[in-house]
Amino acid sequence: MAAFASGCSTTSFVGASVRPFLHKGSGDTLRPRSLVANAFQNRTVVRGPRSELEITHSQDTVPSRASSVSVLEQLKISSADRYMKERSSIAVIGLSVHTAPVEMREKLAVPEAQWPRAIGELCSLNHIEEAAVLSTCNRMEIYVVALSWHRGIREVTEWMSKTSGIPVLELRQHLFLLRDSDATRHLFQVSAGLDSLVLGEGQILAQVKQVVKVGQGGRGLGKNIDRLFKDAITAGKRVRTETNIASGAVSVSSAAVELALMKIPNSQSLAARMLVIGAGKMGKLVIKHLAAKGCKKVVVVNRSVERVDAIREELKEIEIIYRPFTEMLSAAAEADVVFTSTASETLLFMKEDVETLPQVSKLVGGLRLFLDISVPRNVGSCVSGVESAQVYNVDDLKEVVEANKEDRLRKAMEAESIITEELKRFEAWRDSLETVPTIKKLRSYADRIRAAELEKCFQKIGDDALTKKIRRAVDDLSNGIVNKLLHGPLQHLRCDGSDSRTLDETLENMHALNRMFSLDTEKSIIEQKIKAKVEKAQN
Structure with missing residues (x-):
């Protein structure tokens, strides 16, 4: 996307945030968002000394795409420990009417027709698994699932700089960056109209729906991002249905x-x-x-x-x-x-x-x-x-x-409780996904043992005495024993995510089984993802 050229001299402008509601960051304290310069200082900051984005940029540098294959192979061997400590993160990086003037936003704007192209380019980055683009007149936000937090965010920032023509250092002054629960909450607030210039405006919900519609036609909107946006739509609908935030709201x-x-x-x-x-x-x-x-x-x-x-x-x-x-x-x-x-x-x-x-x-x-x-x-x-x-x-x-700030603040507080409920549901769902690889690995482990022992048994019986009926009966017997033995462990690896106690216990059981049976599911998943990125780069 070429940088926007107006042909006119533009006046530098840094707008002040006018969101008249409280926002909950990664801590437990609700705080007002007043000025752009301070709006994100207690979260992942893009301004000030040694911000998250600056730390990201100062990490060991990944070379150009030409050498990405060898780098990833080396990374697989030498940096595996760091990856093992990282879980794929959901992140949002972008700018809005609250953080950047229109002169900046228009350079980064991505027309809806170009969303699939942008998603494809983002997903081709070495450390980005899924992506979605939400670009409106008031915001340009990129949502990603990053295999590596620091490397992934750096790659997205550099992509934004390249497509807009804005130097990274200048871009960072206006970006906000949120991770996991903060990123999820932010999208839910956007969908509910709490982050809009006009509180409760309805057009943004339709735009969030359009992201899902456009993304489902491509390959970027994966399992996590798809569920994230669909849950955000649910949150937006609930806020408008269960509160009067939309009454008198303007677009x-x-x-x-x-x-x-x-x-x-x-x-x-x-x-x-x-x-x-x-x-x-x-x-x-x-x-x-x-x-x-x-x-x-x-x-x-x-x-x-x-x-x-x-x-x-x-x-x-x-x-x-x-x-x-x-x-x-x-x-x-x-x-x-x-x-x-x-x-x-x-x-x-x-x-x-x-x-x-x-x-x-x-x-x-x-x-x-x-x-x-x-x-x-x-x-x-x-x-x-x-x-x-x-x-x-x-x-x-x-x-x-600016009119009726107090009334909008009260409505926003009502909406936040609904958003918190939907946030818990989404996070419970995402946490429950961690057990799926362990279930598959444990099942595969048991089946390999069963197959090996069956083969030994059939050899002892001999082909002369081994009729189809006996083979089927022994096979059914071994399968039944394995299923009964696995029933308890597998039940303790499944939960619907409806309450945190059950989910916590499930995750503890998962880690215990990984250790007991040396399943190494986390390492296996990371290696598979890295291998997929290497193969994509080779093709």
């Missing part, structure tokens, strides 16, 4: 409409000429919210008329006038407020374009308002230098979001 689109109306004198708000560029999901929501506010007419610029016709059929209470993209500038010349919400990766409005537009009436404030809710942006930052125009992007919607 980015409705917040943009609210902001536009705040900037227009009250007496003229409904008389202002509205233009919406783009008839996708965001554009449709803008029109819907304009209609809800009492607006009677809106002009819509889009590449095709079919989408506009569909919106017109659905929203009959507002007059919708279609204009093709070729008439965008002439439509803007006749508008007081311009909403842009297209997927264009190039700017639609530059300074020279806006300077040629006629002045708007002083009755609506004397300034033409541009509400740019696209990422990448559709309106160049240089347009802010035009005296007759005022530009707002998604980061500026915080002015609308």
Whole structure:
């Protein structure tokens, strides 16, 4: 993905987090998330001296892809002990409206059509087993299952740097990094709308669902990530069903409409000429919210008329006038407020374009308002230098979001208890997976012994006396004995993860059986994964 080039000089901006709720990190203390610079200091930090990402980068370096095969073979021999101490980790690394300005987010944005490609590239990294990409106007987050925590995170960070064109050191200043339970909780909060710029907004849940839909068509969305996102969807649905967090909640689109109306004198708000560029999901929501506010007419610029016709059929209470993209500038010349919400990766409005537009009436404030809710942006930052125009992007919607903080905080606290329940269920499920290799190994171990002893028995009996009936009876006898002997141990390796005591006991039993029968399941699994990565690199 090429780095975004606006053609305008951009102003550096570091936004402050406005999430009005408490977040639980890897410790047990709930704490408010106030400023971006301090938002993650008690978790896995990307700022400050010797952050986790800096430590990751300072680990022994893995050479280039050309020598990855020999490195992995050497790693298998010399660094096995380190791998044995590591369990595959679920991690999320990314940035959002709370940690990075839109100028940074748009460079890392991955269009939905490119999610499969991105997932494939991430899974081809030496230490990444599974991956998913969640890229919206407010966030770009990568979820992975990493075979090695430090190496995996370093590889993902370098991939982000390469695809965006942003140097790693600059990128780290805006990234957040969460691991295992913190990563899981974060996704559940995202799905529930607790991490959104507008608390409780519903569009993010649909976007999380889309990650599953797109990922299931490729090879990256493995068992862990698939279950993680599906459980996140469940958590998001429960929060919206069992709390009133969604009541009165607004989306980015409705917040943009609210902001536009705040900037227009009250007496003229409904008389202002509205233009919406783009008839996708965001554009449709803008029109819907304009209609809800009492607006009677809106002009819509889009590449095709079919989408506009569909919106017109659905929203009959507002007059919708279609204009093709070729008439965008002439439509803007006749508008007081311009909403842009297209997927264009190039700017639609530059300074020279806006300077040629006629002045708007002083009755609506004397300034033409541009509400740019696209990422990448559709309106160049240089347009802010035009005296007759005022530009707002998604980061500026915080002015609308600041209202009713206390009410949103209370709703978020209610939602957190639901998220905690779903988090426990997911972690119990994932922990219970640890026993599966032991069950298979123990079963295989017993079957090998049974087969060997059967062979000895049949040799002693001799072929002359060994009829099919006797062979079958002896085979059934040995199989029955093995099954009865294994029944108890295998039952103690299975649990539904519904209570922590049973799960803890199950894991203790697993480790005991591994030691007693020298199963070495953990080492075997790691070696198999490394071998698979080596074979993939050779192919």
